[in-house]
Amino acid sequence: MNPAYSVILFTTASGAGYGLLSLLALAGASHGRASTQAFAFTSLFIALTLITIGLLSSTLHLGRPERAWRALSQWRSSWLSREGVAAIITYPIAITFGACWSGLVDAPALIAPLGYFTAFMCLITVFCTGKIYSSLKTIRAWDNPLVCPIYIAFALATGAVLTAAIANTFGRFVIFQAILAMVAIVASSVLKFIYWRKIDNAKRSHTMAAATGLGEGVRQWEVPHTSMNFIMKEMGYVVGRRHARKLRLVVLFFLNLSFLLMYLSTNWQWLTYFAVPTMAIAAWVERWLFFAEAEHVVGLFYGKQSA
Amino acid sequence: MTSLPTPSAKKLGLVIDLDTCVGCQACATSCKEWNAQGDSGPLTDTDPQGKNVTGPWFNRIHGYEVKEQGRDDSRIVNFPRSCLHCEEPACVTVCPTGASYKRAEDGIVLINPDTCIGCKLCSWACPYGAREYDYTQGVMKKCTLCVDRIYNTNLEPEDQVPACVKACPTGARHFGDLGDTSSDVSLLVKERGGYDLLPEMGYKPTNKYLPPRARRNTEQAHIEKLPKSDGSTMEKLFLWADKLLSNKSASAAANPQDDSGKLEG
Structure with missing residues (x-):
């Protein structure tokens, strides 16, 4: 599949934003009001900005961005629509949580329920993002039960690294944040490793013979058009x-590097800043590969023997 | 609404005969011609006179070589590919806006170009590559089964069929109601063993393909072998005439390896 940069930015930036937002919400739910308003505002601003950049970027992928609002209407059948609805619902909940958590609104009793609700909505939204792709039976690499867990793991890993870096800036860094990031990075690496093993070994059940109905001895003789078309x-x-092989190693290398930086940050806290770009590279390359590696069934009509 | 309607009794679709299709592209070009000016228009091709011409077409004609088991020769099958108007189309259910829909009354799958946002997800969901993006209009386009012809009473009754069907010079394309078991197209499918493409994916295509008929004995179609020399007087006479008439030097220049002047065979 063609890896459109707008879609890669959408899934990685909004993933990081939701990961960060969910961790802030859970921190608020368990510890109550934020230590300082500056910390609360800055961290929430970064989270919501990442989410908004991601969502706006997804509309760049559209042929008619001005009609994007229409995408909220078909939540009964479409995962893309559900993702949009979940994202829109999350905004007011997150902002209400932020108002209470930062102390702007004095309602300490509401912080915990709003925090859990915000974190839950973040999880739902990222799940829906993964489901947009994993619900497509036409793409073998996406029609896989690990796709949604991987989207959630990468969102949490990028979010946790950001949490540690922001907390460090405000002198709120604690070792637990580094441990959380390390756990999420390991989870991402392991899930991704298993995923690659699975898609490499999965049976290619669709054949050119079944696509054309012309039997085992069929091969492409003449293409239907002399230049590229949209499908191609x-x-x-x-x-x-x-x-693919080399790029997978790049992903694993940057995941390991991020893990190492988070581990060392327990001693040298400034290293959390370096983990942000390394984790961003890992997430970006992983997502690029997720699209670029995926093969579509339609290739069978264009000469592929199996998909 | 992109949720699917309850399956209609009427299932309009095409039956494509791979035995008689000659790959002339008449269906593809007449499809483009009709739809470029109708509801789906303008179907602009970018760089139309240049090297990288591209644009939405609803019908693409592939050519496949089929090597049959136990034979040393193969055959060419021309294979038109367009929307199959599936009974359970994933392209419809993934649509986030409701622009993509399946008609409850006759099963035709359509796109509303006024509400499509051009997210391209439907093209990802379709295994048949039936949907193409219109780069100039920013929306998806697809085969409409010429919905603006088949119900168009301004046209003569014989013209109220899809443009591709009307254009086919060999009668390889048939249009009708595949939901009605006694219709001409249903009987044709039954008689000729019409089949679905990628049936295992479960989208239940309405359009059917008729397989190429079994080959006749092709032994007699081989090149006739040259007769063996029989050494008769008549042949010697011809050999002598051939030698006499052949310009030796010209023959030698044209065919330096063989200047014997002997008749081959």
């Missing part, structure tokens, strides 16, 4: 598959 541009992306 969108589904026929091969660069990612060619370099």
Whole structure:
């Protein structure tokens, strides 16, 4: 599949934003009001900005961005619509939580329920994002039960690294934050490793023979058009598959590097700042590969023997 | 609404005969011609006279070579590919806006170009590559089964069929109600063993493909072998005439390896 940068930015930035927001919400739910308003405002601002950048970026992928609001209407059947609805619902809840948590509104009793609710909505939204892709039976690499857990794990890992870096800036860094980030990074690495093993070994159950109905001895003789069409541009992306092995190692390298930096940050707290870019690179390359590696069934009509 | 309607009794669709299709592209071009000016228009091709022409077409004609088991020769099958108007189309249910829908009355799958946001998710959900993005209009386009022809009473009755069906010079495309078991198309499917594409994916395509008929004995179609020399007087006469008439030097220049002047065979 063609890895559109707008969609990669959408899934990684909003994932990091929801990961950060959910961790802040859980921190508020368990510890009550934030230590300082500056910390609460800054961290919430970063989380909501990342989410908003991600969502706006997703509309750049649209042919008609001005009609994006229409995407909220079909939540009964469409995961893309559900993702939009969940994202919209999360905003007012997160802002209400932020008002109570920062102390702007004096309602300490509401912090915990609003915090849990915010974290829950973050989880739902990221789950819906993953489901947009994993609900497509036409793409073998996405039609996989690990896709949603991986989206959630990467959201938490990027969010946890951000939490540690922001907390460090405000002198609120505690070792628990580093441990949390390390756990999320390990979870991401393990899930991704198993996922790659699975998609590499999965049976290619769809064949050109079944697609054309012409039997085992069928092969492409003549293509239907002399230049590229939309289908070839969108589904026929091969660069990612060619370099998949190397890029997978890049992802694992940056995940390990982020893990190491978080581990060392328990002694040298300033290292949390370096973990932010390394984790961002890991998430970006992982997401690029998620799209670029995926093969679409339609390739069977264009000469692929199995998919 | 992108939730699917209860399946209609009427299931309009196409039956494509792979035995008689000659791959002439008449269906593809007449489809483009009709739809470029109708509801789906303008279906603009970008760089139309250049090297990288691209644009939405609803019908693409593939050519496949089929090597049958136990034979050393193969055959060419022309294979038109367009929307199959599935009974359970994933392209409809994934649509976030409701622009993509399946008609309750006749099962035709359509896109409302006024509400489509161009997210392209439907094209990802379709295994048949039936939906193409219109880069100039920012919306998805697809086969409408010529909904603006088949119910169009301004047209002559014989023209109230999809443009591709009307254009096909070999009668390889048939249009009708596949929900009615006694319709011409249903009987044709039954008689010729019409089949679904990628049936295991479960989208239940309405359109059916008729397989190429079994080959006749092709032994007699081989190139006739040259007769063996029989050494008769008549043949010697011809050999002599051939030698006499052949310009030796010209023959030698054209065919330096063989200047014997002997008749091959």
